[in-house]
Amino acid sequence: MIHEAKMMAEHAASKDAAGPVTIDNFSRRGILGGMGALVLALSLSDKAKADEGQTEEQKAKKFGADGMPNGWRDDPKIFVAIAKDGTVTVTNHRSEMGTGVRTSIAFTVADELEADWSKVKVVQAWGDEKRFGNQDTDGSRSLRHFFQHFRHVGAAAKLMLIQAAAKQWGVPENEVTAENHVLTHAKSGRKLGYGDVAEAAAALPVPARESVSLKKPEAFRYIGKGKVGIIDNFDITTGKAQYALDVKLDGMLYAVVARPAVYGGKVVSFDDSAAKKVPGVVKIVKIDGGEIPSEFMPLGGIAVIAKNTWAAMKGREALKITWDDGPNAGYDTDAFRKELEAAARKPGKVVRVSGDVDAAMKTAKTKIEAEYFVPHLVQAPMENPAAVARVKDGACEAWACTQGPQAAHDRLMKRLNLPADKVRVNVTLLGGGFGRKSKPDYVVEAALCSQAVDGAPVKLVWTREDDIQHSYFHTISVERLEAGLDDKGMPVAWLHRSVAPTIGSIFAPDPKHELPFELGMGLVNNPFDLKNVRLENPEAAAHTRIGWFRSVSNIPHAFAIQSFVAELAHAAGRDPKDYLLDLIGPARKIDPTEIGDVWNYGEDPKRYPVDTGRLRGVIEAVAKGAGWGRKLEKGRGLGIAGHYSFVTYTAVAAEVEVDAKGQVKVHAVDIAVDCGPQVNPERIRSQMEGAVVMGMGLALTSKITFKNGRTEQSNYDTYEITRIDAAPKIVRVHLVPTGSYDGPLGGVGEPGVPPVAPAIANAVFAATGRRVRELPIRDQLSS
Numbered sequence: 001m002i003h004e005a006k007m008m009a010e011h012a013a014s015k016d017a018a019g020p021v022t023i024d025n026f027s028r029r030g031i032l033g034g035m036g037a038l039v040l041a042l043s044l045s046d047k048a049k050a051d052e053g054q055t056e057e058q059k060a061k062k063f064g065a066d067g068m069p070n071g072w073r074d075d076p077k078i079f080v081a082i083a084k085d086g087t088v089t090v091t092n093h094r095s096e097m098g099t100g101v102r103t104s105i106a107f108t109v110a111d112e113l114e115a116d117w118s119k120v121k122v123v124q125a126w127g128d129e130k131r132f133g134n135q136d137t138d139g140s141r142s143l144r145h146f147f148q149h150f151r152h153v154g155a156a157a158k159l160m161l162i163q164a165a166a167k168q169w170g171v172p173e174n175e176v177t178a179e180n181h182v183l184t185h186a187k188s189g190r191k192l193g194y195g196d197v198a199e200a201a202a203a204l205p206v207p208a209r210e211s212v213s214l215k216k217p218e219a220f221r222y223i224g225k226g227k228v229g230i231i232d233n234f235d236i237t238t239g240k241a242q243y244a245l246d247v248k249l250d251g252m253l254y255a256v257v258a259r260p261a262v263y264g265g266k267v268v269s270f271d272d273s274a275a276k277k278v279p280g281v282v283k284i285v286k287i288d289g290g291e292i293p294s295e296f297m298p299l300g301g302i303a304v305i306a307k308n309t310w311a312a313m314k315g316r317e318a319l320k321i322t323w324d325d326g327p328n329a330g331y332d333t334d335a336f337r338k339e340l341e342a343a344a345r346k347p348g349k350v351v352r353v354s355g356d357v358d359a360a361m362k363t364a365k366t367k368i369e370a371e372y373f374v375p376h377l378v379q380a381p382m383e384n385p386a387a388v389a390r391v392k393d394g395a396c397e398a399w400a401c402t403q404g405p406q407a408a409h410d411r412l413m414k415r416l417n418l419p420a421d422k423v424r425v426n427v428t429l430l431g432g433g434f435g436r437k438s439k440p441d442y443v444v445e446a447a448l449c450s451q452a453v454d455g456a457p458v459k460l461v462w463t464r465e466d467d468i469q470h471s472y473f474h475t476i477s478v479e480r481l482e483a484g485l486d487d488k489g490m491p492v493a494w495l496h497r498s499v500a501p502t503i504g505s506i507f508a509p510d511p512k513h514e515l516p517f518e519l520g521m522g523l524v525n526n527p528f529d530l531k532n533v534r535l536e537n538p539e540a541a542a543h544t545r546i547g548w549f550r551s552v553s554n555i556p557h558a559f560a561i562q563s564f565v566a567e568l569a570h571a572a573g574r575d576p577k578d579y580l581l582d583l584i585g586p587a588r589k590i591d592p593t594e595i596g597d598v599w600n601y602g603e604d605p606k607r608y609p610v611d612t613g614r615l616r617g618v619i620e621a622v623a624k625g626a627g628w629g630r631k632l633e634k635g636r637g638l639g640i641a642g643h644y645s646f647v648t649y650t651a652v653a654a655e656v657e658v659d660a661k662g663q664v665k666v667h668a669v670d671i672a673v674d675c676g677p678q679v680n681p682e683r684i685r686s687q688m689e690g691a692v693v694m695g696m697g698l699a700l701t702s703k704i705t706f707k708n709g710r711t712e713q714s715n716y717d718t719y720e721i722t723r724i725d726a727a728p729k730i731v732r733v734h735l736v737p738t739g740s741y742d743g744p745l746g747g748v749g750e751p752g753v754p755p756v757a758p759a760i761a762n763a764v765f766a767a768t769g770r771r772v773r774e775l776p777i778r779d780q781l782s783s
Helices: 003-013 028-033 044-051 056-060 101-113 142-169 194-202 233-237 309-318 333-344 357-363 405-416 441-452 464-469 554-572 576-584 612-626 681-700 756-768
Strands: 080-082 088-092 120-124 176-179 182-185 190-193 253-258 266-271 281-287 301-306 320-324 349-354 366-374 386-392 395-400 423-427 458-461 477-485 491-499 533-537 636-645 648-658 664-674 730-735
Touching (some): 080 142, 080 194, 088 101, 142 176, 142 190, 182 194, 190 194, 253 441, 301 309, 333 366, 333 491, 357 477, 357 491, 395 405, 405 441, 477 554, 554 576, 554 756, 612 664, 648 681, 648 756, 664 756, 681 730, 681 756
Antiparallel strands (some): 366 477, 386 458, 636 648, 648 664
8 A cells, every 4th residue: 555655755766856846854765765654545435424414505516625626635545654764754735835835734744643743754746636636726725725634634644553553552542642653552651653553554444534533723733833844944045945947857958938029929930040050059949829818828939949048048039030919919008008997987797786876876975986006917936937848758747836737737738649647747846936837838838849859858947037028917907986975974885897807818719807706806795884886897808918916806906995995084084994994894794695706715605704803803903013093203104904815804004104205115014814723823924924025016116017019027127026125124913813723714825915005005195195096106106
């Protein structure tokens, strides 16, 4: 029963793959030397028992991990191996891009297993969802979907170790305890290490799922304690960690691609005579791009393959290419903004309605309206997209910094016309992802280059300019809000029109409306206590590749709604925090489907209602942390915002200063998060801190624009992210835990971003009296 774990270990110890997939400070040889012990299995047939007690409708529609492609596995035969020396190897099937998922999954298994953390290591799974369950690492789902399953993995392993020790000693298993890697029979004083009985445990039948007992939270040693450091932190900080750019194979060549500057453009002709003369250039290859909608396939262009990256880049510079810019040659974001604004001022597709907004508007004492604009954004991770591929003897193996290894696997199959078992995608560390690396176009490019040089391995590299100019961009949007207020300044009518090109445009020809998952990101699931509401989604076409970006459509929706609330508070002469809490209303639990959200982040609406009490809680937490209501010196202001996203509740209070030149300085940020039970508090804090810095960039400096179909920004000098000198000196993270560890978890990686920009914009108004309705703020206050 050890063959699958041995396969993992052998793969980790292989010459080509050792670096990218092994995460440990142990000897790799030691894994194989100590193997032959334990790999446990937990039957997936027991999964059906989880459906007991559900309604027929609930059984028909799957939620959470059940609803994801290829679902979940909790089979220790796949995920856990114990060597004769006691080393526990946990296989991590999700992509690590700074969230700490490798650590969190490993210590969840280790806690239930009662393992000594110093004897635990991690290996990275390759892309194979039939074996590992869903591996698409986005949507803040890794622990949300797999925490309970990995608890069962560890608990089942522990039980079988106990059973093996009891059998060896000839005593009842209830007299054997497991603690910190040691099995003990108290009556006789006998002890065994995990490695001593691992092989015998593997020969035992797997316990039924319902017979496996999970720990009580008070017995946790790692879960929820916030005291376990990142398992690969030493390798990362000392430069030993392996990212895609670090992968090196024997005989490897290097490639870059000259891509069309305009989405949908194609090569008409090219002259590569000068490029071939560049020392080190090996081959120049035309890559055919996919038709619009391009999905995850390459844009096309001319690839230059060389003996080193510099030669490839110089060869690309020497190419002379004639392009047909295609249907998006005239894309101009300034002109397109006017189109979006015009659409926002007319009725659109109704996506939620209650009461009679028009009638209520007519009887309102005051009417307030405002339009908010968010530009295109680009993920711009510190590590650019990169992949190594080797296509040889009818098979393809790739190494890539990918959030979606199964997606990469499937696109390689399609483009290379290979069967599934002839394609393998190995996952390296990711130096940031933010949604960009869920699209594997760069992996396919690497494979096509390898195929063109008779199977030699090729490292395909995107430069910073490539990444910023040819990405899958966050959508551009205009949000129009109108409210009719009563004599107390509270809304009696609420109209919101959201106009933005949809991510669906990369999958289907010419869709004009946001998809349910985009509408469910802060628009239709707005939890305000309002009687007359109409939400509309006018048409908007896409003229570039639109893709996922950290927190996705929550960004424009939260910016508009939370800014508008502050505007209404000012019009009513009210405190913004108190006004926001009054709009949210009393604590109550709302079925998302009753307010038009048929998606709810893929979760069961009964298990994950929108809980306004929890939203109120995080708002009150940041208000208290920031000292809301205190007097500030001239030129400074406090702003506040709250938001529900990824079934988690977050709020931000920002203190900013605006100087005489109109430059904004963020001095302090309080951010509160209620994600339910907290598995890894240290990582929750770091994700919230990172969200603050990223959210500041969106608020103050980041912007992508197009002229003549071309991206005008090219590097960090023109696409500005938050620099270290601009980061706030104080970021206070307030963890607001709710629920038990047997209850539902919320997301963590994405929810911190949406409330940051509106909190800063509201603080700017408090400091200056000038309302910001467009991002980024940049130089808007200098005039």
